[in-house]
């Protein structure tokens with residue numbers, strides 16, 4: 563049952579982004595030149611940096627690794643707790659960061675910034691359920707207590 567997909571996942575994590583793509587994801591085995599042209603074209607259609615950033619952010623996904631033990635300082639160069647994707651005809655294809663950057667012509671710095679924003683701003687749904695506790699009384703004569711209080715103190 564711990565099947566191929568799990569193994570593949572483990573392999574992906576050993577990925578080092580050395581030399582060329584050359585990663586375990588074998589990005590270029592799955593992505594044709596034509597697809598690359600499509601990515602570039604789509605990306606270039608976005609005029610503003612904000613649009614581009616939003617688009618890119620949608621292609622980055624935090625990995626579910628939790629760093630709970632603050633034993634070591636977080637290594638500066640490792641930024642691998644994210645997954646990067648490109649879309650081809652609505653099919654999402656995972657690629658390594660190197661390929662992700664080169665397709666969009668963006669720098670590592672920009673990717674890191676997007677990752678940081680992603681973590682800071684968009685926390686997945688599980689925290690959202692807790693918000694939205696609206697006091698029931700508040701839309702029902704909200705001032706009555708004050709009025710009562712004032713009346714009581716005046717008279």
Ligand SMILES: [Zn+2]
Pocket residue numbers: 583584585586587588589590657658659660661
């Ligand atoms: Zn790759």
